[in-house]
Amino acid sequence: MRVFVIPCWFLLAASGVLAACGETIRLKSGDVIYADEVKETSTSVEYHIGDNSYTIPKSKVQSIEASPQRDADAHLAIEVPAFTPETQVNGEQNLLEQVVRNHDVDRGALASIELRRSPEESAVAYYIAAKAEFEAGKYSDSKRDFETALRYQPENPAILTYFAALLVRTGSPLDAITYATRATRIVPDSADAFGVLGYAEFSASRMRDAIKSWKRSLALRPDATIQQLLARAERESAAESNYSERETGHFVLHFEGSQSSDAFREQLLTYLEAQYQDLARTFGSEPHSAIQVVLYTSQSFFDVTRAPAWIGALNDGKIRIPLRGIESVTPDLALVLRHELTHSFISQLTAGRCPAWLNEGVAQLLEPRRLGGRAARLAEQFKAEREIPLNMLESSFSSLSQAEAVLAYDESLAAASYLYAHNGMADLVRLLQRIGQGESTESSMRSELHSDYGHLEEELRAELVRQSGN
Secondary structure (H helix, E strand, O other): OOEEOOOOOOOOOHHHOOOOOEEEEEEOOOOEEEEOEEEEOOOEEEEEEOOEEEEEEHHHEEEEEEEOOOOOOHHHHHHOOOOOOOOOOOOHHHHHHHHEEOOEEOHHHHHHHHHOOOHHHHHHHHHHHHHHHHHOOOHHHHHHHHHHHHHHOOOOHHHHHHHHHHHHHOOOHHHHHHHHHHHHHHOOOOHHHHHHHHHHHHHOOOHHHHHHHHHHHHHHOOOHHHHHHHHHHHHHHHHOOOOEEEEOOOEEEEEOHHHOOHHHHHHHHHHHHHHHHHHHHHHOOOOOOOEEEEEEOHHHHHHHHOOOOOOOOEEOOEEEEEOOOOOOOOHHHHHHHHHHHHHHHHHHHHOOOOOHHHHHHHHHHOOOOOOOOHHHHHHHHHHOOOOOOHHHHOOOHHHOOHHHHHHHHHHHHHHHHHHHHHHOHHHHHHHHHHHHOOOOHHHHHHHHHOOOHHHHHHHHHHHHHHHHOO
């Protein structure tokens, strides 16, 4: 089993912002869903979370309760905690209501503010717009507006810090280092600027620099999340202190010489380069930066990642592979490498916003992997209504038990295979692109596939039952 994780401690995510009131759906499985609004019919329960709507069979529901106050789900709080720079822009509150109306940027208001010919006001206005788009996951629009803001005020530390965060989020950590470094020079007492700089350096594999920046950030302001990241960076730095590097056109391979032979490393890089070219043709785009690949002993892999025992490889911005005595690119290792490399392409295409079930489903589909004999078992799960709803598989699988992970991976592969069979790869790529542009998963599905979670799950159930002959 494999997991795909993107560390994004400093990013705001629209999916992580939950309303303060709503209703709680308790499922017979023991799971809990916090919804903004719930509607019941005789056979189903429809609920809304933000812009998304979902439907589940009523037979799965134990109870529906009012919840006047609630917090974000634990997995959201851990995976996408909010980041707000301490450095504020003068005049931000005065322009906020003009620029952002009903959660949307008012382009007419921006144009009117520019006509006042005040560089400071224009910079603030575009900064407000860019932040709103960033928080909504509209990264292309956000990048454009941050760049406009910086044209008006190129040395504004808040704009520089947020823009650096965006650049890391969209796969350009080296560019992010440049902007974050400028911010730390202007405001050397900003914990946030050093925090973002550290993450940019971590993403660019400048481990020692990242450790230094995060220590500086913590000295300015204690933060539990940065402390955890620092501990991770220090474990990684210690484990890889004697590692060498080998660079190719698209990869940087990190390895300890005694772990593997020159012939094996050459074979591995040759295979990765060939798969890179194939996936670039499949997705019509490719990652902006060289992909880091790290080879570990099994013990070092788990020491660094602290991953659950069932995980066989990991992509957290770097492809991390425990060798386990492997001396050549075996058929099994080839599947692992292609799977994890696919995650890097999907991450670039979706700016890290792809739901886990679609991410893992497409990665398995392109290995290629098929359900085979597991299809009948999965069909039984669906018939008994014991499947995991897809909307509950949007976050990383790394917190699942091994049994839950097996079901989650099989469901993901079945869903991706169904979408591919009925829509084709071109539509799947367009779906990923829409998600990367900031649309919710279900909105993107409606636009590109004319489907939603409820419809897809019902069709998948029927298809699995048909295939199993029951």
